[in-house]
Each structure stands twice: as structure tokens, then as C-alpha cells.
Amino acid sequence: MAEAARVQAPSAQSRDATIVLQAEGLERSFGGVRAVDSMGFTLREGSITGLIGPNGAGKSTVFNLVTGVIKPQAGTVRLFGEDISRLPTYERARRGMIRTFQLSREFGGLTVLENLMLSPQQQLGEKLVPLFSAQRRVHEAEQAVYARALEVMEISRLGDLRDEYASNLSGGQKKLLELARTLMIDCSVILLDEPGAGVNPALMTTLREMILELNKDHGKTFLIVEHDMDLIAALCDPVIVMTEGRHLLEAGFDEIRKDKRVIEAYLGGAHDG
Amino acid sequence: MSAYLISMATYVGFFMILAIALNLQWGMTGMVNFGIAGFYALGAYSSGLLTVKAGWPVGFAMPAAAVVGIAAGALVALLSIRLREDFLAIVTLGFGELIRLIALNEDEITEGPRGLKIDARPFADMFDRTTYPIVYLAMVLAVVALAFFIAERIRRSPMGRSLRAIREDDVVAEVLGKNVLRHRVQVFAIGAGFMGAAGALYAHYVQNISPEVFMPMVAIFIWMSVIVGGAGNNWGLLLGAGIVMAILEGSRFMGDFIDFLDAEKLSAIRVILIGVLLIIILRVRPRGLMPEPRFRYGRSPGGGSSTADAQS
Known part of the structure; x- marks a missing residue:
């Protein structure tokens, strides 16, 4: 109260x-x-x-x-x-x-890069409808997430492991x-x-x-x-x-x-x- | 013989649609579904009853069966939200049996064990009796292609990535802000919709459906297809469905070469063969013949495509 x-x-x-x-x-x-x-x-x-x-x-x-x-x-x-x-x-x-x-x-079955790209919240391409109706915008959003992931890999020095499964x-x-x-x-x-x-x-x-x-x-x-x-x-x-x-x-x-x-x-x- | 091959290919098509659906639910998202036969039966009976008893044109009844599948899938997923994997297995198994037992016992509606006779067939009056099976096969393959396209689009998208994350660890996915429940319900409903559509295609193909076709064994064959082909890989399960059907059907002909096998022994041997195949595959290639590909995103510096460029 x-x-x-x-x-x-x-x-x-x-x-x-x-x-x-x-x-x-x-x-x-x-x-x-x-x-x-x-x-x-x-x-x-x-x-x-x-x-x-x-x-x-x-x-x-x-x-x-x-x-x-x-x-x-x-x-x-x-x-x-x-x-x-x-x-x-x-x-x-x-x-x-x-x-x-x-x-x-x-997420062991996902690569390092995927673990990072997964993380941003409320991505357009995570929604079912835009996936089929707005593919171009989904693609653009994905490009931005990818670019961000590259930066983060630089900062965290995980770049060499980008395509490695996280479980490894x-x-x-x-x-x-x-x-x-x-x-x-x-x-x-x-x-x-x-x-x-x-x-x-x-x-x-x-x-x-x-x-x-x-x-x-x-x-x-x-x-x-x-x-x-x-x-x-x-x-x-x-x-x-x-x-x-x-x-x-x-x-x-x-x-x-x-x-x-x-x-x-x-x-x-x-x-x- | 060629009529036989066309019929077999049509059955492989049904298997493929069911396998694509299971891969979406289990292979990609980790949701166990042992009630495949139930959703398959639900689609078959929905479309059958809508044409026979309600007099709907077949062109409406078949899509309606997919919608019924979606609704049932969403319901089952919602009812089991709090349930973890092993419980979902029991719930779906129970659902499958529930549908079968309703079909068996509500015989005033479903005709029960006598079988529901379905006359309506899509585009039947446009083709003669000899070409129609090919037309039907083409229709089935078109639905396979549509289901494949939808499943593959999801798999390669950020949504597919979230689904695989949920499969790996749903708690962490939720902590990272993923609406795990929404994803699960959506995916389970879409898969169940595919299964309903497969059921409708089956019903109007055989034109006489009865409950004993929809035994839980159907689920086992579809699981085999996905496991043998490679969980998480849509191409692999097409192969898996083909292999499982080839063994199921091919073993029929063993009786022609080995005289001491009667029909009863043969049907047992078919199941044994499938089991042996599964054991061998799991020993030699634990992740299936075509394992889930590793996702690699655009390597080329300075732009290029950054969409998932999946390759094994």
C-alpha cells in the first residue's frame, strides 16, 4: 500500500x-x-x-x-x-x-552465430504471417541482426567459432x-x-x-x-x-x-x- | 503393375505429408506427437462426413478437414501447455485413441466398423477411370509440395531458429523473450492441419474409411520416416517416407519367392523389418540418413545474402 x-x-x-x-x-x-x-x-x-x-x-x-x-x-x-x-x-x-x-x-544444437542471431527480441521473421506476406522486410531485418551479430562476435572474440555448434x-x-x-x-x-x-x-x-x-x-x-x-x-x-x-x-x-x-x-x- | 505403382506413390504422398507435419512438430520444435493417427482420422472423417452426411461439395469438405485439424491441434497443444515432453506423448496418444474409438462406437454417425462409404471425389467427372489415379496422385503431390514449402519457409526463417531454440531449451528461450507457448501452439496446429489434409486426401482416395485403419501403428511408421530420414531435415523425411513405404509394400512380394511364408507371417515380418531397419540406422547414422543441416549465414564480407544458406 x-x-x-x-x-x-x-x-x-x-x-x-x-x-x-x-x-x-x-x-x-x-x-x-x-x-x-x-x-x-x-x-x-x-x-x-x-x-x-x-x-x-x-x-x-x-x-x-x-x-x-x-x-x-x-x-x-x-x-x-x-x-x-x-x-x-x-x-x-x-x-x-x-x-x-x-x-x-x-542452445547446443545451434551454432554460435545462431545463438547470437536468435537473441534479439520480437523479430519480424519470428511471426508466422510476415514470414509469408512480407518476406522482403523479414530479409532486411535479418540482415540487420546479422550485422549486429558480427559486431558482437568481434567484441566477445567468438568470431573464429561462428559456425561451431555451441555444444562444442x-x-x-x-x-x-x-x-x-x-x-x-x-x-x-x-x-x-x-x-x-x-x-x-x-x-x-x-x-x-x-x-x-x-x-x-x-x-x-x-x-x-x-x-x-x-x-x-x-x-x-x-x-x-x-x-x-x-x-x-x-x-x-x-x-x-x-x-x-x-x-x-x-x-x-x-x-x- | 503401373496402376499399382501409382497407388503406391499416392500412399507415399500421404506418408510424406504426415512426416512433414511431424518434423515440424517434433523434428524442429521438439513436441512429441504419438497421436498422428488421430489427426489423420479426424481429417478423413471430417471430409467424409461433410460430403456424405452434410452434402457439402468435396471442394469445400477437404479444406475444411485441414481447418478441423488446425483447431484440434491448437486445442491439444493448449490443453497440454504445462505438460512436458513425456506427458505430451501420453496426451497425444490418448487423443489418437479417443478419435478412433469415437469413430468406432458412434456408428450412427460414422458407420463404425462397417466403414463409411464416400462417393465424392474431386474433379472425378473431368477425367476417365484410367487417367484419374494419375490426376489424384498429382493432387496429392501438390499438397506435399505446399506442405513442404510452408515447412521449409518456416525452417529457414528466424521463426525456425526460435523453434529449434525451444527444442534445445525452452526455459532459456523464454528467458530470452521468446513467446514459447505461442510458437508451440502455432506449430502444433499447423502440423495437425497438414495431418487433417492428408486424412481428407486419403478418405476420398480409398472411398471407404473405417476405424481400424487409424491404429496407433500409423504414428510409428511416420516416426520411422522422420527418424530414418533425419529429424529436422525436410528433404530427409521425404526419403524416409519412401523407404518405409518401400519396405512395407515391398515385403508383400516376399511371399512370391519364399513359399513357406503365409500372409500372417508376412505381416509380422514387415514390422520386424522396419524395426531392424530403425536399429541399423540408429547404430550407423544416429542422426538419420540426411541429418539436420548446419546453418551458415552469408560468409561473403560486405553484404551478399545473409539469409540462412543451409547446407550439410
């Missing part, structure tokens, strides 16, 4: 304009386990926000809830102030929010391809689920450069789940810490590193470091 009023209040408009994504009171249980428990966070426009926490803290579930892959039992998600909680996943994507997956989910790529290349796919899309918020997992150091540099370039030059907002603290330290500010499905704290990386609660959360009672 108070939330709705706040969004509508004209004085608050300008302040909210900088918030691109806002989640509140997200809840989700699996069986008896509370994976996510009254979790909330906000993403400020142009930020690269980190989301860290020990294994099982519910980070990936938060991604699933925000993108609608899993439906929350409670809570709301707002994208640019619009309540998207009830929209299907593809509608959320069309409003400018794209994600990647913890385990790369490339290495783990790191798949991560790169997933990120490159988001470059094809006219989106404003990108959620990355462990982009650095299984990526060798050389590719890691490319990956990091790509994220920074997208953020600085293209103004994309990022939310990054990552276990590699070097990557978090290099890219993210602020960093949100989650534990046991809850929002623990949000601060700069240096501050978080010293915080007792964070150290405790990571070490838990198990002392297995």
Missing part, C-alpha cells in the same frame, strides 16, 4: 527513476526448506551490484524469482517502477531484463557466449549467475572487460552472483550479502570483507572455511 503511494507521488518520481529493479518480501519454500525468506533488494541504474553468500543461501533462487522462472509464494518485483510480479518470463525479458544461468545453458565450446567459451547473447538484446538489466565459474584466466579477462564495457559505454545495470571474490572486488559496488534466504547487509566490498556477520555466515558453525 505505502509502496504504491510512494511510486505515484510526484516528488518521489525523480528519486525512483534511478532504481531499475526492486524486489520486496520475496518468499519461496521447497518442501520444508525456506530457500528465500522475505528477501528484498534494489538495483540502482548503472550500477554493478554483487550478490554473494554461502552455498545454499538462495542466490540462484532469487534470480529465478525475479525473472519468473519460478513463481514466488509472496513478494513483488518492480522493473522501472512497474509491478512485473505477475508477468510471464518472456514479458519480463521484453521489458529489458535478461539473465544467464549458473550452469551455461547455450569449452566451459569458458559458453559463459562468454551467454554474455554475448545479452549484448544482442536491447536490454537494460542483466543478471549474471556465476559468470566466472569454470572460466580460465585469459577468458576471465575478456569477460571482465566485456562487463565493464557494457556498463560504462552502454549503461547496462548488472546484478552478479559470483563466488570468485576477485571478480566481485574488481567489478561490484555495492555488494549484497545473503544468508539462509535473507538479505544480511549491503555495502561496499571492503566494508563487507571486514564485517563480522559476513565472516560468520560464510564460516557458519562448521568451521570448514
Whole structure:
């Protein structure tokens, strides 16, 4: 109630304009386990926000809830102030929010180039009628997508692999391809689920450069789940810490590193470091 | 003998239309359909009943059968939206049996096991009895060509690319903003429309349809055609349909050479042969005789064609 009023209040408009994504009171249980428990966070426009926490803290579930892959039992998600909680996943994507997956989910039976060309949304040639009635315009649109794909392959250094089936790529290349796919899309918020997992150091540099370039030059907002603290330290500010499905704290990386609660959360009672 | 060949070619045509439809649904989009016989029967009975009982001219009844197929396909797809692959298999199998059992038991309408006798044939009065089979074959092949054209246009388009993405991973396709449901329903409906049209062509060809023709076995033969030919490849399935029909029909003549085979043993052997063929193909060429081609887009720098230039 108070939330709705706040969004509508004209004085608050300008302040909210900088918030691109806002989640509140997200809840989700699996069986008896509370994976996510009254979790909330906000993403400020142009930020690269980190989301860290020990294994099982519910980070990936938060991604699933925000993108609608899993439906929350409670809570709301707002994208640019619009309540998207009830929209299907593809509608959320069309409003400018794209994600990647913890385990790369490339389209293995499609080539690298096809994975990229697939990504732009609402292509004319994806609709049945224009396919038969407006072939010339479909062809022109396809040319534009192709040209864009060539640029993206340049940026992501995937050009040599353009006609390779995505299933044949290495783990790191798949991560790169997933990120490159988001470059094809006219989106404003990108959620990355462990982009650095299984990526060798050389590719890691490319990956990091790509994220920074997208953020600085293209103004994309990022939310990054990552276990590699070097990557978090290099890219993210602020960093949100989650534990046991809850929002623990949000601060700069240096501050978080010293915080007792964070150290405790990571070490838990198990002392297995 | 040549009359026999023409008849066989006509049957291959029916198979090809069904196989093109299944390739669209399963080969390209990953939607399992074990209810092919049901959509085939629905088309046959729709067109048959519309001419016999409702007195429609055959020129309207046959296209209507395709429309009925489209509607039934859309309905089945919508009813099973939340269902994953294995459930869709059961739902379609159930649908196929449902249609067959209705045709069998609602005998006041469908004539049940007695068979529905259909006199109407398209363009029948314009040709004499000897040339008509050739005309009919030409009509069937025209529908094959039309179905092939539609399926191939879709396959080479951005829509085809989305369909293959859905086949690979529907969750990611949705996350990338693809309306997975719309694509699935459309494709399933188009495929079912083709199957309905094939059924109508069959009905007015044999002029006597009865439920036992539409056993689930029909689906198996069509699956064979697509798997043997190469899922995802429209040219391959034309070949596959030809091969499966050649084995089904060719094995008839084994009785002429091997005397101890009676009709019963022969019909069992035909099915065994098909099974053996499938095993061999899957061992030697797991992706079929003509696998799905890899898509390569315009290589030439500085323009040229960037439409999918598919080659193996």
C-alpha cells in the first residue's frame, strides 16, 4: 500500500527513476526448506551490484524469482517502477531484463552465430504471417541482426567459432557466449549467475572487460552472483550479502570483507572455511 | 503393375505429408506427437462426413478437414501447455485413441466398423477411370509440395531458429523473450492441419474409411520416416517416407519367392523389418540418413545474402 503511494507521488518520481529493479518480501519454500525468506533488494541504474553468500543461501533462487522462472509464494518485483510480479518470463525479458544461468545453458544444437542471431527480441521473421506476406522486410531485418551479430562476435572474440555448434565450446567459451547473447538484446538489466565459474584466466579477462564495457559505454545495470571474490572486488559496488534466504547487509566490498556477520555466515558453525 | 505403382506413390504422398507435419512438430520444435493417427482420422472423417452426411461439395469438405485439424491441434497443444515432453506423448496418444474409438462406437454417425462409404471425389467427372489415379496422385503431390514449402519457409526463417531454440531449451528461450507457448501452439496446429489434409486426401482416395485403419501403428511408421530420414531435415523425411513405404509394400512380394511364408507371417515380418531397419540406422547414422543441416549465414564480407544458406 505505502509502496504504491510512494511510486505515484510526484516528488518521489525523480528519486525512483534511478532504481531499475526492486524486489520486496520475496518468499519461496521447497518442501520444508525456506530457500528465500522475505528477501528484498534494489538495483540502482548503472550500477554493478554483487550478490554473494554461502552455498545454499538462495542466490540462484532469487534470480529465478525475479525473472519468473519460478513463481514466488509472496513478494513483488518492480522493473522501472512497474509491478512485473505477475508477468510471464518472456514479458519480463521484453521489458529489458535478461539473465544467464549458473550452469551455461547455450542452445547446443545451434551454432554460435545462431545463438547470437536468435537473441534479439520480437523479430519480424519470428511471426508466422510476415514470414509469408512480407518476406522482403523479414530479409532486411535479418540482415540487420546479422550485422549486429558480427559486431558482437568481434567484441566477445567468438568470431573464429561462428559456425561451431555451441555444444562444442569449452566451459569458458559458453559463459562468454551467454554474455554475448545479452549484448544482442536491447536490454537494460542483466543478471549474471556465476559468470566466472569454470572460466580460465585469459577468458576471465575478456569477460571482465566485456562487463565493464557494457556498463560504462552502454549503461547496462548488472546484478552478479559470483563466488570468485576477485571478480566481485574488481567489478561490484555495492555488494549484497545473503544468508539462509535473507538479505544480511549491503555495502561496499571492503566494508563487507571486514564485517563480522559476513565472516560468520560464510564460516557458519562448521568451521570448514 | 503401373496402376499399382501409382497407388503406391499416392500412399507415399500421404506418408510424406504426415512426416512433414511431424518434423515440424517434433523434428524442429521438439513436441512429441504419438497421436498422428488421430489427426489423420479426424481429417478423413471430417471430409467424409461433410460430403456424405452434410452434402457439402468435396471442394469445400477437404479444406475444411485441414481447418478441423488446425483447431484440434491448437486445442491439444493448449490443453497440454504445462505438460512436458513425456506427458505430451501420453496426451497425444490418448487423443489418437479417443478419435478412433469415437469413430468406432458412434456408428450412427460414422458407420463404425462397417466403414463409411464416400462417393465424392474431386474433379472425378473431368477425367476417365484410367487417367484419374494419375490426376489424384498429382493432387496429392501438390499438397506435399505446399506442405513442404510452408515447412521449409518456416525452417529457414528466424521463426525456425526460435523453434529449434525451444527444442534445445525452452526455459532459456523464454528467458530470452521468446513467446514459447505461442510458437508451440502455432506449430502444433499447423502440423495437425497438414495431418487433417492428408486424412481428407486419403478418405476420398480409398472411398471407404473405417476405424481400424487409424491404429496407433500409423504414428510409428511416420516416426520411422522422420527418424530414418533425419529429424529436422525436410528433404530427409521425404526419403524416409519412401523407404518405409518401400519396405512395407515391398515385403508383400516376399511371399512370391519364399513359399513357406503365409500372409500372417508376412505381416509380422514387415514390422520386424522396419524395426531392424530403425536399429541399423540408429547404430550407423544416429542422426538419420540426411541429418539436420548446419546453418551458415552469408560468409561473403560486405553484404551478399545473409539469409540462412543451409547446407550439410
